[in-house]
């Protein structure tokens with residue numbers, strides 16, 4: 001049986017443990033999560049363990065990245081399951097602050113990361129990336145990790161965090177975690193739990209459509225025509241497309257010529273009441289996975 005992993009709830013307790021680890025010469029890694037852990041998260045923990053000798057998993061459902069009409073209250077929470085998964089993953093500590101610990105009643109600081117936050121999810125969820133950047137900055141300053149791993153599933157979030165770390169000179173290395181998929185291609189997400197049986201059967205089409213666009217464009221088909229064909233497939237299968245776009249993989253700038261620089265196809269679409277996102281690289285071998 002996997003060894004139980006300790007959970008701390010306060011910055012003081014977290015810092016005490018991290019200070020001891022540092023005194024022992026350990027490199028510290030952090031994987032930031034909102035819990036309801038799945039294999040996507042445990043793969044990020046696995047990557048963190050390749051880079052650091054002590055790994056913290058933070059679990060905090062961050063209210064400031066949800067708009068009032070979004071699923072903060074319904075977001076899946078599974079403390080017992082998360083504890084087991086972290087124990088099995090080999091990580092060393094869970095940091096699970098409560099809301100009061102993270103946000104004083106008169107909390108009034110927000111981090112806005114320009115550029116990479118614009119468009120895609122930033123257009124549909126204008127509050128989202130400042131909520132993410134602010135909480136991630138806090139987690140970084142609380143834990144002061146040497147490295148952190150962010151998944152490519154939330155690719156725009158990954159770039160927002162990278163830009164923030166670069167702009168604020170935070171001494172943290174960011175490692176990319178590749179997307180983990182079900183065998184039918186559906187990207188793992190805590191929100192997949194919301195899908196009905198019928199929606200779950202249709203959901204893998206999202207990945208098939210963007211993979212087809214990536215290979216068509218890679219073989220020279222016009223970008224606009226390819227995206228339009230993909231949109232028609234999604235529309236006709238019951239998805240409500242939020243965006244379906246080709247963007248530069250390094251800074252999310254709109255891109256029409258894939259010879260210019262590495263590019264990815266990005267999609268967000270609603271299936272019933274569930275919003276799914278996914279992305280695929282057009283030319284993965286040209287992308288940089290560490291900063």
Ligand code: PAF
Nearest residue numbers: 032033034062132135154
């Ligand atoms: O990707 C997530 O789970 C969240 O956005 C994060 C990075 C933990 C911040 O709350």
